[in-house]
Amino acid sequence: MGLGEIHNIDHTILLCRRMAETRAFYRDVMRFPIETDRENWVSFRVGAALLTLRPRGVWSVCDDGASLPGSAAVQLAFRVPPPAVDACHAELLAKGVPILREPTDLPGWRHRTLFLRDPEDNIIEIYAEY
Numbered sequence: 001m002g003l004g005e006i007h008n009i010d011h012t013i014l015l016c017r018r019m020a021e022t023r024a025f026y027r028d029v030m031r032f033p034i035e036t037d038r039e040n041w042v043s044f045r046v047g048a049a050l051l052t053l054r055p056r057g058v059w060s061v062c063d064d065g066a067s068l069p070g071s072a073a074v075q076l077a078f079r080v081p082p083p084a085v086d087a088c089h090a091e092l093l094a095k096g097v098p099i100l101r102e103p104t105d106l107p108g109w110r111h112r113t114l115f116l117r118d119p120e121d122n123i124i125e126i127y128a129e130y
Contacts, residue, residue, distance in 0.1 A: 009049065011049065011052065012049065012051050012052070013053075014051070014054075015054065015055075015067070016056055017055075017056055019055050021119040022119045026042075026044050026118070027044070028095075029095050032044035040055055046078070051076075069121065072117070072121050073120070074123075075124075077126075077127055080126055080127070081128060082128040085103050085114050085126060088114060089102060089103050089126075092116060098117070099115070100123070101115040102114065110129055110130055111128065112127065113125055
């Protein structure tokens with residue numbers, strides 16, 4: 001038993017410079033339900049997984065270090081049913097969210113994808129397999 005027993009990711013933590021803005025994005029734009037809501041720790045339920053936000057900086061384990069504005073730290077990919085990619089695009093546009101790439105078919109991957117950024121400059125991909 002050991003590291004070979006890791007079979008899935010069930011909790012992702014994003015380090016935030018803009019905690020309030022990022023919280024509002026995942027709550028109001030992405031519409032993820034809040035599971036835990038504290039000043040310095042907000043967890044959203046995304047299917048079977050948790051997506052948590054916490055402030056970037058010094059904490060009990062280490063110093064997270066600085067992040068460069070405009071530089072992504074992570075790409076989060078959220079899978080939806082095929083017709084939902086275009087519906088998500090329309091919803092994001094209606095909410096004034098800037099889009100990096102409009103819905104696009106990627107035949108080599110058998111994906112239809114849509115890309116945007118969150119307030120921390122992380123890349124968000126909404127995709128469907130076909």
